[in-house]
Amino acid sequence: MTPLIPVSEEEAAIMALEAMKAKTPLRITGGETKLSIGQLVETELSLSTKKLKGITLYEPSEMVLSARAGTTLEDVEEALSKHNQMLPFEPLDYAHLLGTEGKPTLGAVAAGNISGPRRILAGAARDSLIGVRFINGKGELIKNGGRVMKNVTGLDLVKLQAGAWGTLGLLTQVTFKLLPRPEKNITLMLEGLEDETAIKALCRAAGTPFEASGLVHLPKGLGHDKARTLIRLEGFSKQASYRFDEMAKVLSTFGRAVKVDGYEQDVIWQDVIGLRLLAEPRDKAIWRLSVRPTSGPNTIDVIKQALDCTYYYDWSGGLIWLSTNEEGDGGEETIRNAVAAADGHATLIRGSRQLRNRISVFQPQEGALQRLSLGIKRSFDPVSIFNPGLMVKEG
Amino acid sequence: MSAIKILKPDPEVLRKRHKIIKRLAELLPEPCLIDDERELKPFETDAFTAYRRVPLAVVLPETTQQVADVLKYCASEGVPVVARGAGTSLAGGAIPQEDAVVLGVSKLNRILDVDFENRVAMVQAGVTNLNISNHVAPEDFFYAPDPSSQLACTIAGNIGMNSGGAHCLKYGVTTNNLLGVKVVLMDGSIVDVGGDALDASGYDFLGLLCGSEGQLGIITEAKVRILRKAESARPVLFGFNDGKVAGACVSDIIGSGIIPVAIEYMDREAIHICEEFAHAGYPLDVEALLIVEVEGSEDEMSEMLEAIIKIAKKHKVVVIRESQSAMEAASIWKGRKSAFGATGRVADYICMDGTVPLSKLDYVLEKTGDIIEHYGLRCANVFHAGDGNMHPLILHNCNDEEESHKAHLAGDDILKLCVDVGGCLTGEHGVGIEKRDLMLHQFEQKDLDQQMAVRMVFDPDWLLNPSKVFPLDARGTYYK
Ligand SMILES: Cc1cc2nc3c(=O)[nH]c(=O)nc-3n(C[C@H](O)[C@H](O)[C@H](O)COP(=O)(O)OP(=O)(O)OC[C@H]3O[C@@H](n4cnc5c(N)ncnc54)[C@H](O)[C@@H]3O)c2cc1C
Numbered sequence: 001m002t003p004l005i006p007v008s009e010e011e012a013a014i015m016a017l018e019a020m021k022a023k024t025p026l027r028i029t030g031g032e033t034k035l036s037i038g039q040l041v042e043t044e045l046s047l048s049t050k051k052l053k054g055i056t057l058y059e060p061s062e063m064v065l066s067a068r069a070g071t072t073l074e075d076v077e078e079a080l081s082k083h084n085q086m087l088p089f090e091p092l093d094y095a096h097l098l099g100t101e102g103k104p105t106l107g108a109v110a111a112g113n114i115s116g117p118r119r120i121l122a123g124a125a126r127d128s129l130i131g132v133r134f135i136n137g138k139g140e141l142i143k144n145g146g147r148v149m150k151n152v153t154g155l156d157l158v159k160l161q162a163g164a165w166g167t168l169g170l171l172t173q174v175t176f177k178l179l180p181r182p183e184k185n186i187t188l189m190l191e192g193l194e195d196e197t198a199i200k201a202l203c204r205a206a207g208t209p210f211e212a213s214g215l216v217h218l219p220k221g222l223g224h225d226k227a228r229t230l231i232r233l234e235g236f237s238k239q240a241s242y243r244f245d246e247m248a249k250v251l252s253t254f255g256r257a258v259k260v261d262g263y264e265q266d267v268i269w270q271d272v273i274g275l276r277l278l279a280e281p282r283d284k285a286i287w288r289l290s291v292r293p294t295s296g297p298n299t300i301d302v303i304k305q306a307l308d309c310t311y312y313y314d315w316s317g318g319l320i321w322l323s324t325n326e327e328g329d330g331g332e333e334t335i336r337n338a339v340a341a342a343d344g345h346a347t348l349i350r351g352s353r354q355l356r357n358r359i360s361v362f363q364p365q366e367g368a369l370q371r372l373s374l375g376i377k378r379s380f381d382p383v384s385i386f387n388p389g390l391m392v393k394e395g
Numbered sequence: 396m397s398a399i400k401i402l403k404p405d406p407e408v409l410r411k412r413h414k415i416i417k418r419l420a421e422l423l424p425e426p427c428l429i430d431d432e433r434e435l436k437p438f439e440t441d442a443f444t445a446y447r448r449v450p451l452a453v454v455l456p457e458t459t460q461q462v463a464d465v466l467k468y469c470a471s472e473g474v475p476v477v478a479r480g481a482g483t484s485l486a487g488g489a490i491p492q493e494d495a496v497v498l499g500v501s502k503l504n505r506i507l508d509v510d511f512e513n514r515v516a517m518v519q520a521g522v523t524n525l526n527i528s529n530h531v532a533p534e535d536f537f538y539a540p541d542p543s544s545q546l547a548c549t550i551a552g553n554i555g556m557n558s559g560g561a562h563c564l565k566y567g568v569t570t571n572n573l574l575g576v577k578v579v580l581m582d583g584s585i586v587d588v589g590g591d592a593l594d595a596s597g598y599d600f601l602g603l604l605c606g607s608e609g610q611l612g613i614i615t616e617a618k619v620r621i622l623r624k625a626e627s628a629r630p631v632l633f634g635f636n637d638g639k640v641a642g643a644c645v646s647d648i649i650g651s652g653i654i655p656v657a658i659e660y661m662d663r664e665a666i667h668i669c670e671e672f673a674h675a676g677y678p679l680d681v682e683a684l685l686i687v688e689v690e691g692s693e694d695e696m697s698e699m700l701e702a703i704i705k706i707a708k709k710h711k712v713v714v715i716r717e718s719q720s721a722m723e724a725a726s727i728w729k730g731r732k733s734a735f736g737a738t739g740r741v742a743d744y745i746c747m748d749g750t751v752p753l754s755k756l757d758y759v760l761e762k763t764g765d766i767i768e769h770y771g772l773r774c775a776n777v778f779h780a781g782d783g784n785m786h787p788l789i790l791h792n793c794n795d796e797e798e799s800h801k802a803h804l805a806g807d808d809i810l811k812l813c814v815d816v817g818g819c820l821t822g823e824h825g826v827g828i829e830k831r832d833l834m835l836h837q838f839e840q841k842d843l844d845q846q847m848a849v850r851m852v853f854d855p856d857w858l859l860n861p862s863k864v865f866p867l868d869a870r871g872t873y874y875k
Contacts, residue, residue: 061649061754062646062649063649063650064752113594119593120593123571124593124594140841140844142845143838143842144842144846146818148783148822149782149822150563150779150782150783150784150822151750151819151821152556152557152568152606152823152826153830153837154826154837154838154842154843154846154864155603155607155846155849155850156570156602156603156606156607157849158602159599159603159605160599160602163594168598180652180653180654181652206514208623209623209624209626209691235695238698239692239695242692246692290592290596292590292591293593294512295591319593342591342592343590343591344590344592345595345596362596362597365597367586368580368586369597369600372586372598372852372853375852376598376849378852379845379852380848391598392597
């Protein structure tokens with residue numbers, strides 16, 4: 001792919017307009033860590049946000065940050081940490097899982113609605129994303145949302161852009177709400193639980209007033225010989241300890257509460273955020289399943305009966321990371337049937353080009369929903385220049 | 396008064412009125428159709444009472460299928476449809492037009508299922524906001540978005556407007572607490588979006604539908620997130636001798652890294668009006684009052700309050716009053732939540748809803764005062780300060796045409812000011828007709844074109860609530 005590298009929104013708009021006129025499809029790229037997610041997109045040209053960089057607004061006292069789309073997550077987090085603030089949703093880093101070298105950008109975090117374990121408490125990336133500027137498929141610079149916390153002026157195109165993976169335009173600037181970084185985190189660990197019991201414990205924890213900021217279950221064999229059920233608590237120092245003690249009482253019937261903090265705690269959560277636990281072996285396909293939390297274990301049971309797989313749960317059981325063999329459909333049919341029963345959906349996150357060519361990466365849509373998706377794509381990008389076919393089957 | 400235009404009725408539709416009503420009567424059980432002139436009257440407006448139009452007919456379906464049948468038929472006859480929850484919109488969102496069928500959700504009023512383990516409630520769209528919280532309260536759960544109108548307003552209307560409330564500072568607004576909807580499109584197709592999982596697949600239609608003001612489809616069911624209540628909560632009153640200083644105090648609290656559950660602001664006028672009505676024990680000799688609510692265990696609340704009090708003292712707070720009992724806390728909130736109603740008893744008012752960056756709060760408060768003074772009016776300020784969502788209530792006598800006119804001009808000036816300092820026209824009430832003609836102050840034509848292109852995907856013939864949101868003269872080729 002030959003890269004087009006605009007240095008300004010205006011230049012990006014001109015490039016898009018020309019691409020539209022010539023009907024030349026463009027692959028949008030940022031830090032190039034997640035390019036292998038989605039249906040195969042074959043284009044000769046790419047459009048990179050590499051030079052659309054820099055934080056354009058950071059008001060710590062308002063807890064809001066705007067940055068050009070190509071700003072690296074690393075730069076953003078560094079700026080935020082100086083003021084003890086953070087992105088509320090703890091974005092995941094896919095680079096290790098996908099075996100890529102680059103650094104994730106804030107624009108791609110928005111475009112992929114990339115949310116980590118903290119999502120269970122603070123909402124997904126889309127919930128914190130309050131404003132976007134983007135170039136649509138007609139080469140127009142469009143703004144939607146803004147920099148204030150509450151805004152219902154007109155249709156919410158911000159939400160549409162979150163999770164559209166660049167198929168609805170080139171994001172040029174994104175604005176997020178922030179949160180203060182908690183003074184302290186403590187993780188409560190229960191050991192040796194079977195999946196079903198573990199998810200019961202996590203859901204019980206989610207239903208307490210103690211605001212767990214991470215609810216993960218790692219089955220036996222995943223980095224440890226015992227299953228580990230992890231409940232992260234946070235707050236001011238005293239508050240975090242208090243919450244730990246109270247949570248331990250609530251969960252006492254599930255076993256002894258082990259306190260994990262300091263380095264050991266950091267390692268565990270870094271593994272989750274960095275998607276390290278299933279990264280090896282490299283030749284496995286990786287799926288992301290989103291289901292009704294209490295249905296997680298049953299979904300896995302059904303899948304395990306048909307497939308050889310490893311997995312773990314995040315979001316109190318509502319998010320399952322699953323590793324399967326690449327052969328055939330990579331488990332697609334089994335997985336899709338299983339998630340359907342759990343009111344959920346599944347996305348292939350890592351798969352060879354061949355596999356992605358063979359199967360549907362995103363949850364297939366039917367009927368009216370499919371019509372709407374196609375209509376939405378056309379309304380932003382009439383001749384389909386941006387990431388054509390990545391998400392929505394076109395034509 | 397430069398009246399806001401509502402689309403002229405299509406004479407062809409008016410001519411067919413009898414035929415349309417006859418067909419609707421076939422599609423619906425008898426008590427679900429209203430066509431009598433007198434009975435149509437209550438549906439002619441919402442809480443933006445300056446504008447009224449008696450609709451062609453009102454339908455109150457009992458099932459999603461009936462909604463689908465009505466929409467499909469209306470589409471085939473080119474009849475506009477205006478969705479209505481409880482009609483508490485302050486922006487004219489539910490005001491009909493003469494050629495429209497009003498589709499009310501008042502008979503879709505059942506809570507279908509509550510799943511405490513997964514923290515989800517499945518409700519029909521006409522269930523009132525407060526009903527959800529009341530229903531799950533015995534298990535110590537609640538539904539977080541709490542518009543002051545929560546006793547009356549429906550979850551359908553909340554989704555229509557993406558409504559917020561005092562406690563949204565911590566918990567987010569409707570869009571952050573919605574997991575799924577059943578929506579009927581104008582062609583009669585029934586679509587399920589989202590569900591029990593934490594996110595939905597594909598484009599975020601749930602986010603798009605939230606705040607779409609009845610222009611994309613009719614919501615008949617919703618799945619909402621319910622949350623476990625905090626161990627306890629305590630509102631504290633902080634009185635100041637200067638409104639600007641109170642505004643600055645708000646941004647200092649947030650800036651210090653403390654996020655209370657709510658920070659509400661009232662100025663002198665609002666304090667007096669609310670105290671008279673609710674006897675909440677507000678101090679009457681201050682210029683501005685903040686209600687700051689903290690929650691958690693006793694220790695947690697004390698620790699947070701200590702930090703907040705320290706900041707307030709820097710801003711020369713003159714009164715600090717912690718509520719000592721649940722009853723006192725309830726009356727503090729009753730006073731705040733009845734602010735609009737109480738104001739309505741002393742004067743007519745129009746309620747602005749602009750949001751501004753927190754650091755501009757004190758500036759905008761001052762400028763708002765100047766604008767009001769310029770027009771020789773009075774104003775009561777009572778609003779969600781923690782997220783910069785301002786509600787100046789501009790007082791006037793609506794029978795005095797000149798004064799009403801001035802009130803609207805002042806309102807426009809205030810909203811433009813909000814946009815000019817980096818904010819927006821509406822934080823939670825929606826555009827409706829009220830702010831429609833100001834949209835080009837916040838957006839450029841191409842921004843609106845993109846929104847209209849999206850709108851057209853759902854409703855290509857502009858039959859759903861067509862008079863709203865987009866300025867009539869900015870519709871260009873997008874409109875029919
Ligand atoms: C005293 C008072 C206090 C208020 N306080 C607040 C507050 O604190 N926060 C706040 O956000 N708002 C507040 N409001 C505004 C209002 O209550 C909200 O906008 C509320 O959500 C409207 O709900 P409703 O059921 O009355 O809907 P309606 O007013 O009937 O309708 C609102 C909008 O939703 C659309 N709609 C209705 N039903 C459907 C459906 N089934 N499908 C699709 N669209 C639909 C309508 O067409 C309309 O555009 C207040 C209003 C009053 C009168």
